[in-house]
Amino acid sequence: MRTLYVRIVMIFLLISFLGGILALIVTNFYYLGHIQDSNEKKIMSIGEDIRSLYEQNPNMELGSYLTHIANLGYQIYAVDSELNGTYYGTPFKHKQFNGEHIKHVLEGGVYNGIKQESQWLKINGLFENSLRNSVGLPVQVHGEPYALFIRPNMEQQIGEVRIILALLLGFSFLFSIILIVVLSRFIVKPIKKLTDATHRIVGGDYHMELDVTRRDEIGDLARDFTHMARSIKQLDDMRQEFVANVSHEIQSPLTSIQGFAHSILEKKTSPEEEERYLRIIEEESKRLSSLSKQLLTLATLDKEDHVLKRSSFRLDEQIRQIFIVTEQQWSDRDIELDLDLPEVVVTADQQLLNQVWYNLITNGIKFTNPGGVLRVVLAAEGGLVVVRIADSGIGIPEAELAHIFDRFYKADKMRNRTQGGSGLGLSIASKVIALHGGRIEVTSKLGQGTEFTVRVPMG
Numbered sequence: 001m002r003t004l005y006v007r008i009v010m011i012f013l014l015i016s017f018l019g020g021i022l023a024l025i026v027t028n029f030y031y032l033g034h035i036q037d038s039n040e041k042k043i044m045s046i047g048e049d050i051r052s053l054y055e056q057n058p059n060m061e062l063g064s065y066l067t068h069i070a071n072l073g074y075q076i077y078a079v080d081s082e083l084n085g086t087y088y089g090t091p092f093k094h095k096q097f098n099g100e101h102i103k104h105v106l107e108g109g110v111y112n113g114i115k116q117e118s119q120w121l122k123i124n125g126l127f128e129n130s131l132r133n134s135v136g137l138p139v140q141v142h143g144e145p146y147a148l149f150i151r152p153n154m155e156q157q158i159g160e161v162r163i164i165l166a167l168l169l170g171f172s173f174l175f176s177i178i179l180i181v182v183l184s185r186f187i188v189k190p191i192k193k194l195t196d197a198t199h200r201i202v203g204g205d206y207h208m209e210l211d212v213t214r215r216d217e218i219g220d221l222a223r224d225f226t227h228m229a230r231s232i233k234q235l236d237d238m239r240q241e242f243v244a245n246v247s248h249e250i251q252s253p254l255t256s257i258q259g260f261a262h263s264i265l266e267k268k269t270s271p272e273e274e275e276r277y278l279r280i281i282e283e284e285s286k287r288l289s290s291l292s293k294q295l296l297t298l299a300t301l302d303k304e305d306h307v308l309k310r311s312s313f314r315l316d317e318q319i320r321q322i323f324i325v326t327e328q329q330w331s332d333r334d335i336e337l338d339l340d341l342p343e344v345v346v347t348a349d350q351q352l353l354n355q356v357w358y359n360l361i362t363n364g365i366k367f368t369n370p371g372g373v374l375r376v377v378l379a380a381e382g383g384l385v386v387v388r389i390a391d392s393g394i395g396i397p398e399a400e401l402a403h404i405f406d407r408f409y410k411a412d413k414m415r416n417r418t419q420g421g422s423g424l425g426l427s428i429a430s431k432v433i434a435l436h437g438g439r440i441e442v443t444s445k446l447g448q449g450t451e452f453t454v455r456v457p458m459g
Contacts, residue, residue, distance in 0.1 A: 005188040012180040016173065040114045044135050046074075047150045051139045062141050063088075070153075077131060077149040080141075081106060090153050094130035101136060105147035111136030127154055190218045194225055206233035238406065246291065253284030294424045297355065301431045308349040308435060315385060316341040316378055318350065322357045330365045330374065338375035346385055347459040352432045359425035360389045360452050367393035367450070384438070385458050390451035396444040404442065405430040 050069055054060060063086070066076050070089025077092065079085040079102050101111045113132045134151035190211060197208040206229045210222040260277035263269050269277060319341055323330070330337065346353075364374050372392040379386045396404060405426050433440045438456035 005184055008184045008187060009181055012184065013177065016176055016180075020173075036114070040112060040135075043114065043151065044110075044112065044137075046152075047135050047137045047148065050074075050150065051137050051148065054139060054141075058140075058142070062146070066148075073153050075129075075134070075151050075153050077134070079106070079147045079149075081145050090155065092129060092131045092134075094128075094132070097131045102147050105136040105138050105149075106145050108138050108145075110138075111147075111149070129154070190214075190222065194221065197225060197229070201229055201232065204236075206230070206236075234406075250288065250291065253287050256284045257281050294428060297428055298424055298431070301428065301435065308352070310347050311350055312345055312347045313350050315344045315346045315353075315387075318354055319357050319361075319376060319378065319387070322354070322361050325358075326362060326365060329362065333365065333368065333370045333372075335365060335368050335370070336373045338373055340375075340377040340379075342378060344378055344380055344385055345458075346456065348436055348456065349432075352435070353456075356429040356432050356454070357387070357389075359429045360454075363425060364389055364391035364393065364450075367391060369393060372449075380458065381455075383458055384455045387454045387456075388451060389454075390449060392449040395446040395448055396442070396450055397446060398444075401442060401444060405440070 054062070054065055062078065066078060066088040070076050075090055075092060076088040077085055078088065083099070083102060101113075105111050111134075113134050113136075131149060134149040136147055136149045139146045139148050193210060197210060200206075200208060208226070208229060210226055212219060212223045212226055214222065260281050264274050264277055320339075323337065323339070361374070361376070368374055368391040374392075375388075375390045377386075377388045377390075430440055433454060433456060436456050438454065440455075441453045442450065443453075444450035
């Protein structure tokens with residue numbers, strides 16, 4: 001299996017190779033557009049100067065003259081009318097040549113191998129040490145026609161430069177490979193740490209040390225990953241606490257129901273005690289029913305295909321009905337109600353919204369001190385229905401406000417444990433309001449009370 005490290009190295013090497021190929025192609029086009037013509041004209045001009053100089057001094061011995069010219073950095077091939085050829089200077093590396101070109105020059109024509117010969121990379125015309133990569137000119141030697149084929153001796157003229165350039169490119173490529181192999185580890189190393197962190201999370205270990213100081217994509221990923229691990233840990237802690245709470249909430253009424261039912265069946269109770277036990281059994285059954293309904297509601301809301309059953313109804317009447325249902329709760333605690341509920345008609349899921357108001361109002365009743373005030377204000381503001389539910393209760397610590405809508409979360413854990421509750425009510429309310437395209441906000445001060453503000457579209 002290819003690791004990420006191997007893939008990165010291979011990609012970098014492929015990029016280097018393709019970059020070199022593309023650079024060669026671009027250079028070839030540049031040579032065609034800017035260098036080839038001037039190079040051909042320059043070599044042709046040199047050849048004409050060599051011929052002109054000889055023709056001005058026809059008594060010079062041709063072989064000696066061409067030898068001196070070759071010593072200046074040129075390769076020359078001279079052919080007489082009998083097609084006998086002689087090389088001057090450094091021999092051509094490749095001597096394959098079409099005899100028709102020789103005859104053409106002997107007859108007074110001109111041969112331009114730099115342009116005429118077909119090559120895939122024209123830039124090779126600068127360096128190819130072959131007879132075909134030359135210019136051919138006719139010259140008269142004592143009345144006899146000769147053909148001179150001339151090209152600059154690149155090895156003699158710029159040989160050292162070519163070696164230096166070759167070494168420069170070769171070592172650049174070599175060191176590039178070494179640096180790619182070494183530095184790629186610095187790219188893969190933080191990713192390996194993230195992989196190890198993933199394995200630890202799978203194993204239940206949420207404590208990790210990642211480099212969150214980096215100011216690049218890896219740093220962003222490390223910060224997001226660390227935040228994700230903390231969120232998962234928090235969710236796991238809440239899940240465990242929720243399981244413990246639900247187990248307690250289920251076990252307590254079941255124990256009561258079982259004990260009182262056993263006493264009744266054993267005929268160990270008086271009629272008055274039997275009636276009291278039955279009422280306790282009824283209340284505990286209601287607690288179990290309420291818990292199961294909340295769990296079922298939450299599971300239903302989590303479904304992505306949940307469809308709201310919208311209908312038009314009066315919201316003010318729905319909220320008043322909640323206070324009628326909970327009359328015993330707020331009257332027993334001597335809580336004063338301050339209601340401002342003008343007539344407002346909305347189009348929404350009546351059953352789900354009823355659960356929102358029930359959860360928020362019963363929470364307000366539960367945490368308001370005896371003799372306190374519970375205020376509910378309903379208003380229509382720019383296409384939205386705004387419901388404010390404020391109590392004068394114990395309040396919520398500021399550090400807890402960001403989490404009260406989290407599933408299974410209970411801000412006042414000890415008080416909630418004694419008063420019941422699963423920590424699902426506010427989570428359900430938040431989910432329902434979000435499904436309606438609204439939002440729910442909370443403000444609170446310790447010892448002064450809490451206010452929930454719900455904004456929901458009217459239709």
